Amino acid sequence: MYSHSEGSSSSLQLQEETASSTNFNSHCSGDEEDPFISSLWGIHKTLDALRGNMSKQHLEAANAIDDHSDAEEATLPPTYIVLQVSPAVPEITLKWLIEKINGNKRDGGGELVVMKQPYNPDAGYILHLSASRYKFLEVAEELDLIKRDSKGQMREFTVAQLDDFLVEGMHVDDLLTMAEKQNIVLHELENIRALAEDLHIPGYPTSGLYESQSIFQACQEYGIVTGMFPMHDEEAVKKLWGGWFGFLVRRPFEEVRIYFGEAIAMYFHFLAFYTYALSIPVLLGVLQWLLLSVETLPFFCAINVVWVIVFLVMWKRRSNELAFEWGTIGMTSMDEPRPNFRGAMGVDAITGKIQPQSPRYMTYVKMLGSFAVVIVCMAGASVVMFMSFWAEDYVKNSNPENQVYLLLPSVVYSVVVFVMDTFYRRLATFLTEWENHRTQSQFERHRVSKLVLFEFVNNFLSLFYIAFVIRDMGMLRSQLLTMLIISQTINNFQETVLPLAHLHFTIKVHELKRRFLKKPCPSQPKVFRDDDAEPKEPLSYIKIPAVQQEDSRIKQAEYEANMEAYESTYDDYLELFIQFGYVFLFSSVYPAAAFWAFASNVVEIACDGFKLCRICQRPISRKVKDIGAWQVAFEVVGALSIITNCGLLYLSPQIRSLGYDYSETKWLFLFVVLEHALLGFWYLVRLIISDKPEWVRVGLAKKNYQSKQALKFEVRQRGPEYCSLWDYGNVIFRCNL
Structure with a gap:
């Protein structure tokens, strides 16, 4: 175990503290030191003493990192x-x-x-x-x-x-x-x-x-x-990818967290949790599909809806367990401000740190403006969808025999949706930046909220139109099957095959350029010094440590520079969100949808692993405490699935044939009662099942108690001038409980 030496270390610490105090006092003009500044300076002296101890024990390593004067001869530190x-x-x-x-x-x-x-x-x-x-x-x-x-x-x-x-x-x-x-x-x-x-x-x-x-x-x-x-760690990647195909059995979540960080680990936890949970709808859906029984359809829909309710509540509970284990459950809006947060520099009222400050009400005002823009974009997407249906009907009536002509409206609509989606993503990012959210988690949550609203219109509005306006259940069933199988296949192809082909093509082009172009590249800058007549190697005029030509990091950095950047988990969650909607919003129409979703998720796990390990640059690790705005998005779809499935049963001629003597009022009454009963059941489940298990609540209470006792001890050590700090601390802890 690493430990501080007591002899020479103590004298070294004393010398460092004395020197540090001298330097500090030279910058202070007053006779009395501010208690807060004194506390910060104490931390600084401890860090300086620690640096001295580590330099004494690991002199060569410390010199290699801290002393740049002999950096060329010293061993260079790792690249991060x-x-x-x-x-x-x-x-x-x-x-x-x-x-x-x-x-x-x-x-x-x-x-x-x-x-x-x-x-x-x-x-x-x-x-x-x-x-x-x-x-x-x-x-x-x-x-x-x-x-x-x-x-x-x-x-x-x-x-x-x-x-x-x-x-x-x-x-x-x-x-x-x-x-x-x-x-x-x-x-x-x-x-x-x-x-x-x-x-x-x-x-x-x-x-x-x-x-x-x-x-x-x-x-x-x-x-x-x-x-x-x-840069990727090749040994760690080989070990991680080598056991990836048994992901659902081996469950290497901790290895994923250590290598990729909490955000990606949380995504794979959710994907695995969702895939495991799908086994129940898969079994029931296959039975219902094989039986083709109208009598059992209402029970199948009810069980599916109950599954959605329990799944979402249990996942929220599981995500809190993970956040507690990872130490991220305490993430709040008072975390470090993100780099793009704009504001005048000032002292933070809670932490005392010098940070950008901006009034929160300005963000709320801008959010209202952004919401209006989002509504306009959603309305535009709706108009485009209705125009597509109108064009399709027009083509069918004008030239029903020309099959190529019949496909034209769908092709044009797909292209328009793709262009609109690309534009809207940029717009959503711009609007969220303009709103000026303080933390990265707030920024991601509001950006995802805007994108989900638009994607919901693009992916589900046409299905609602077919189900409740056209009322063509055969067409709806065909659309669901197409979306679940073909769309998922295309997405996996775009995520893996296309980026891999692009990577290899780019590398081959660079190799050919090096091999056949004897002259220097015209775009290569020629750097001259004032006292030189000959051009110098770029960067030779800057005195910083150089990675030697034989260092493997050079080729690795150049290779990975051509790899596709992994921006965030947004696209991965979006695929699951859309799939979740296809499976459960219209489960009464196509009971076998859960089976295709399960099979698709197994393939998705392999494709995502290949994408992260072999195709994309290593993503920056990011801490999260949950899946953010996606939790709300899934819950909204879950609530809508209750209404849509009850509505589809209400409109189904097969179901109505079971009670042919029922009046329209009675059918409407049954629909309202069933829908309200299921919504009430959801509310009851959320009341009964806590978001946090008992051991997590005990752990959080214990942590708050220990922090409070530590603050008490510090107040006693510091003296009466810290009473105001103690009173403020009491308020903070009560707010956290």
């Missing part, structure tokens, strides 16, 4: 983020960007380690980003990272209690996972913000910068940074 910079970027811009990334915090820098690799005109400038061991621990505490301690409890990591998180035989470098280190590097990169004197990006005089703007986001906006991704 790869940054692609456009080859057309001026020298002054590139130099400024690198200085911002590895500069000191006080100068607006990110204090990251920047390494360069030999220039490749096909890939542009490629920079490798890393950080020192000291930086990782410092930011881990700053981000309130939740880690499991030596007693098995999940709690916030602190440097002062480092030994509590190191189990027997663990090195301090193994405390944070690769995904967590990548997140820390990305966090520091995205939070490099413009200072008051940064009026524009050097070399780009028209690029106005405002104070506190994210430098990295601005560079992406102006095309300076063209790509950013963490």
